[in-house]
Amino acid sequence: MKYKALLTAATLTGIIGSTGAMAQESPTIAVVAKVGGIPWFNAMEMGIEQMGEELGVEAYMVGPTSADPALQVRAIEDLISRGVDVIGVVPNDREVLEPVLERARDQGIIVLTHESPESVNIDYDFEMISAQQLGEEHAKLLADTTGCEGSYAVYVGGLSVPAHNAWADAAVSWLDDNCSGLTQAADRFGVAESVDDSRNTTLDLLRAHEDLAGIMSFGSQGTIGAARAVKERGLEGDVAVMGLFSPGQGRRLVHEGVITGGFQWSPLDAGKAFVALGEMLYNGEEITDGAELPVLGEITLDGKTIFASQPLKLSKDTVDELAELGL
Amino acid sequence: MHKRLLNRRIGTEGTLLSILMLLCVVLALATDSFLTFQNLFDLLNNQSVNIIFAVGLVVVLIAGGIDISFAVAASVVQYVVLSLLMNYLGGGNWLLGILLSMLVGMLLGLFNALLIHRFRIVSIIVTIGTFNLFFGLLMYFTSGVSIYDIPDWLYYSVPLLDLPAERGSATLYLPAAVMVVMVILTWFILARTGFGRAIYGFGSNPESARRSGVSVWKIHAFAYGWLGLCAGVAGLMQAHIVQEVVPNALIGQELPILAAVVLGGATLGGGRGSVLGAVLGVLLLAVVQNGLNLLGVTPYAFRMIVGLIILIAITTSNLGNLLPRTTKARNV
Numbered sequence: 157m158k159y160k161a162l163l164t165a166a167t168l169t170g171i172i173g174s175t176g177a178m179a180q181e182s183p184t185i186a187v188v189a190k191v192g193g194i195p196w197f198n199a200m201e202m203g204i205e206q207m208g209e210e211l212g213v214e215a216y217m218v219g220p221t222s223a224d225p226a227l228q229v230r231a232i233e234d235l236i237s238r239g240v241d242v243i244g245v246v247p248n249d250r251e252v253l254e255p256v257l258e259r260a261r262d263q264g265i266i267v268l269t270h271e272s273p274e275s276v277n278i279d280y281d282f283e284m285i286s287a288q289q290l291g292e293e294h295a296k297l298l299a300d301t302t303g304c305e306g307s308y309a310v311y312v313g314g315l316s317v318p319a320h321n322a323w324a325d326a327a328v329s330w331l332d333d334n335c336s337g338l339t340q341a342a343d344r345f346g347v348a349e350s351v352d353d354s355r356n357t358t359l360d361l362l363r364a365h366e367d368l369a370g371i372m373s374f375g376s377q378g379t380i381g382a383a384r385a386v387k388e389r390g391l392e393g394d395v396a397v398m399g400l401f402s403p404g405q406g407r408r409l410v411h412e413g414v415i416t417g418g419f420q421w422s423p424l425d426a427g428k429a430f431v432a433l434g435e436m437l438y439n440g441e442e443i444t445d446g447a448e449l450p451v452l453g454e455i456t457l458d459g460k461t462i463f464a465s466q467p468l469k470l471s472k473d474t475v476d477e478l479a480e481l482g483l
Numbered sequence: 484m485h486k487r488l489l490n491r492r493i494g495t496e497g498t499l500l501s502i503l504m505l506l507c508v509v510l511a512l513a514t515d516s517f518l519t520f521q522n523l524f525d526l527l528n529n530q531s532v533n534i535i536f537a538v539g540l541v542v543v544l545i546a547g548g549i550d551i552s553f554a555v556a557a558s559v560v561q562y563v564v565l566s567l568l569m570n571y572l573g574g575g576n577w578l579l580g581i582l583l584s585m586l587v588g589m590l591l592g593l594f595n596a597l598l599i600h601r602f603r604i605v606s607i608i609v610t611i612g613t614f615n616l617f618f619g620l621l622m623y624f625t626s627g628v629s630i631y632d633i634p635d636w637l638y639y640s641v642p643l644l645d646l647p648a649e650r651g652s653a654t655l656y657l658p659a660a661v662m663v664v665m666v667i668l669t670w671f672i673l674a675r676t677g678f679g680r681a682i683y684g685f686g687s688n689p690e691s692a693r694r695s696g697v698s699v700w701k702i703h704a705f706a707y708g709w710l711g712l713c714a715g716v717a718g719l720m721q722a723h724i725v726q727e728v729v730p731n732a733l734i735g736q737e738l739p740i741l742a743a744v745v746l747g748g749a750t751l752g753g754g755r756g757s758v759l760g761a762v763l764g765v766l767l768l769a770v771v772q773n774g775l776n777l778l779g780v781t782p783y784a785f786r787m788i789v790g791l792i793i794l795i796a797i798t799t800s801n802l803g804n805l806l807p808r809t810t811k812a813r814n815v
Contacts, residue, residue: 346782360777363522364514381725
């Protein structure tokens, strides 16, 4: 209530005073995270605040206490009644959010999503990297490391996790087309959410397939578990391990040469992109296919989805810096 | 009466052992890597944490209770013990680590026991509560941040027995030995002491046990305290094996372990179950998983096959109960 009064006061002074133009041009941008307090979204929050300062706009993140779509709905309702200009959200569940996002747009609020290309009631969704590219980058790394010889295994967080399987599909089909010497040892395993399970599975696979040359894990714990197993067998160098992993967790293994590397995207940059895009749209700028955008670089526009091409490479050289960010 | 009870227990474990042996023979013939020291040692290393949990849980089930908070409690133990050791005790060592883990785990278990005994709440409700409470506190105080820099004594694995193998080596590690100690201790208490018999008695009929002078609070305190202690030890071993502490690494482990223990002949009604059964239950599920990987079965079929094996094992070991009473009596 207090806030609303303050806002009205601000608008009033805006109309009367000379600072008015300034106040109107500077939007308030709020981003609703999946869940607050975890390293990924802490980094995103840092990006949001940095870019907010740089552009001189009020930008902040709201982090629900648990990854519950209902909490996100409530957070967005609050933001609507606070009268922010731009709402960004990383949805926990796309469908649950649709009605409340529709309401936000009806009130003239600009709505942006991230990691949710299917969302309907939005102005734009942006992806730091397409699923296709993320999968293929890993496939290329595997092809380079193994010289396209032997067999490989793919881990995903669960056999029904859409994002992980889309990455895995892209990687496998690239390898089928470009690296036919390398064969898939078995269908993909849904163990990548647990260090224990992926470690046990890797120990079994090392025994069952003597030509196993690489493991690709699209799920952050799987990379760590596979690397531990490979190291336990003293096969670092013979069996390549790569995939998504959190830099702080994997840095020791990267430096020991057990994890070759991997790709992901930067939550810090995603945070910055929320603010930069929000400010652009608020100022009425158009987004077109092939445009050069701040933070995101050159983009392709597919319907309402903005695809950037910003893979973040994890390697011996970058892992420490990223780990320092708490990732 | 007592003899028949004993016989029936041997029955369940006998069936389970036969199924396990049959499975092992099939796998030994079908793959050339199953019956190797490397594989068998890996199985023991990898299952030691689950078996330590299982022998703790079987005590609670025999006493007629249930606990689903133990896996989360183990995560709490990992955090509390490592934080204490690294911040106040200069990193610590194995002895201190194990003792502290036992102590913290036992305290968490006793907290369950206190609620169950003092306030007479059903154990499943209490442990659903503490499951959420423990995990909630853990997330609140850690903000989900993992500990990757664990002390050196915990980081480096401790080999006990090392044999050469085709790829790498076959090594038996410390957690397997700790597991054997916990198994023997639990077995001794349950099968060789009067107190163990009192736990069985209390589990099958609490009221008559109480009337015959069994101290109910001692039973509750021991059952949940022992499970807590086992969970503490298992938690430390898990952190040792994966060389890090992740807050949600163990949550979700409680149901597979509960399934394994029930598979091993324990019932949710109390009074039945044994350490041997619990160990066999865990091993059966582990061998199935191991075999599926070695055979190269598609992972899309894993759950289906695991589900089938559980149903087959439960059905065969319960066949005895379907026979008419007279036939059963003759067998005794």
